[in-house]
């Protein structure tokens with residue numbers, strides 16, 4: 001009988017663990033990942049052109065106003081700044097959007113890696129196959145099936161911060177300053193879009209560095225810009241791509257030949273172009289697949305049709321039933337038949 | 343001799359001893375800060391920040407705690423599934439350790455959750471996200487806490503002479519015991535799968551698609567180790583006869599589990615061509631070697647029959663393995679987690695005091711339960727010696 005038991009264990013308990021993942025073989029080619037999701041054809045997005053950004057932070061102020069977020073003052077500035085001047089240095093529970101600077105050496109030339117400087121705008125990238133939506137246990141993080149906007153529902157959210165922990169860009173932020181805080185993140189100003197408006201940050205951007213539009217159009221615009229030789233005259237649209245605002249006439253910069261977010265982490269609806277390598281701007285080097293796809297793939301391999309747990313449970317029931325009936329093991333951490341034995 | 347320790351009984355004795363007093367004070371300090379957290383928010387006591395959203399409350403209390411609490415699971419596996427009745431006398435203390443390990447992890451979750459009232463949503467079908475590994479973990483752990491209390495309940499029923507209820511319970515106990523093996527198998531592996539999404543934030547010395555397998559094996563190994571650890575401490579601390587023969591056979595099992603763990607872990611690293619990362623001068627490499635040393639030490643200390651028959655080596659190997667497993671979890675959840683650039687995390691004193699308070703409460707309750715309820719079944723050392731001679 002103990003042979004049976006061991007054989008069963010080898011097959012199911014061990015099998016549950018190793019067998020289900022054996023297929024992995026672990027070489028990356030043999031991935032358990034499900035296919036990545038693809039963008040909705042009507043997805044909207046934002047194109048951020050780092051070379052156009054002048055670092056005015058008008059978008060940061062507008063974002064705070066549009067989303068009712070209070071000013072943030074770092075402790076180091078608190079002695080002279082009582083909150084009149086929002087000075088958030090990074091995303092936090094009250095800051096959905098922030099402009100950061102890259103500086104190097106003498107900081108002489110804009111958008112140059114050595115002895116230069118550059119700006120970068122940080123907020124939710126509205127991933128096409130987002131980690132935050134995948135990991136949220138209570139479905140508080142949602143991706144709109146048409147627009148692709150990723151939102152947080154504070155009435156569903158339990159504040160576990162798994163979304164912050166898992167977001168490859170460190171975006172969702174829980175407001176830790178409140179007794180009962182909430183997750184705050186850029187929701188692409190969905191409330192303004194619902195009224196026919198555009199995201200506040202794109203609305204106020206003087207140069208068109210933050211440009212709102214249809215994702216496919218934005219990608220085309222980005223590809224055009226990076227394919228033109230540096231110094232080519234170009235009309236940079238402002239506000240909404242295809243809108244009626246006068247464009248910002250200028251010249252193309254010395255772009256890197258890459259649109260960040262086209263494929264990174266399976267693609268995002270905020271796309272970046274820049275003159276300084278993206279990882280220097282705080283945008284990590286990521287593989288071209290969605291992490292949600294990998295994690296869900298592993299999970300659903302183990303729990304395919306819930307078969308492994310059911311088989312394991314059935315086997316365990318048979319064994320524990322025999323065990324307790326025969327008085328060989330006993331129930332509840334004790335020997336029910338010990339009185340007979342002693 | 344076997345019969346001599348079949349029937350567990352309360353230890354009795356004085357309740358208020360020096361260790362009990364110290365543990366009570368530490369617990370109260372912890373609860374002071376817990377109150378502060380509820381009135382003023384997580385940020386008022388903890389150093390978690392925008393770059394490091396999870397700190398020690400998650401990495402230690404919620405991830406390491408239940409692994410240390412795996413004693414009940416590991417022993418149930420032996421006692422009932424492999425039908426090894428001889429392990430029986432250490433079943434109840436093992437369950438008791440698990441009971442508090444898990445219950446207090448649940449308490450820690452409620453402290454760490456920013457919007458704890460909404461944890462109700464975990465039970466509302468229309469809110470559930472079946473893609474979320476945390477959902478599976480949360481539901482499994484909740485169910486398992488209930489299972490543990492039921493598994494342990496005979497101790498209460500015996501104490502208060504409710505033998506009829508106990509009889510009824512016995513009839514269904516096999517279901518509970520089966521669940522008591524199934525649920526930890528599911529969630530201990532899931533604790534590894536939670537990290538699967540962090541491919542870009544976790545060094546390949548830890549990240550692999552086999553994370554669930556590694557987490558499961560190491561949890562079972564830690565479960566057996568904690569049994570060996572607790573049994574030694576209990577027999578010394580309460581001056582009871584040692585459980586050495588049982589511990590020796592457990593040592594064998596621990597050995598093979600650790601060997602399997604190391605084989606898979608290192609194998610994956612080598613196959614993926616990532617071994618070079620272990621030889622860079624990084625924090626990750628250092629921590630990797632700390633873990634490897636601890637797991638390696640456990641293997642060496644358990645490698646021969648002679649070593650396994652010496653209480654000291656069993657105890658040392660259990661310590662090495664518990665530390666190794668603890669590091670493995672702390673490292674992968676926190677110490678080699680890549681937070682957002684520019685941020686650092688080190689726990690604050692109040693944050694630490696909450697964790698220390700919960701651990702103290704765990705030990706405190708364990709001691710009190712052993713004194714008041716039929717948990718331990720070793721005869722006192724003198725009696726055993728008299729019996730033997």
Ligand code: SF4
Nearest residue numbers: 124125126127132167
């Ligand atoms: S950037 Fe982060 S928060 Fe935004 S959609 Fe992607 S995973 Fe979610």
Ligand code: SF4
Nearest residue numbers: 136157158160161163
């Ligand atoms: S913090 Fe809220 S939104 Fe984020 S994963 Fe947890 S429950 Fe979901």
Ligand code: SF4
Nearest residue numbers: 063097186188199201
């Ligand atoms: S889209 Fe709206 S919420 Fe998002 S960064 Fe711009 S202004 Fe802020």
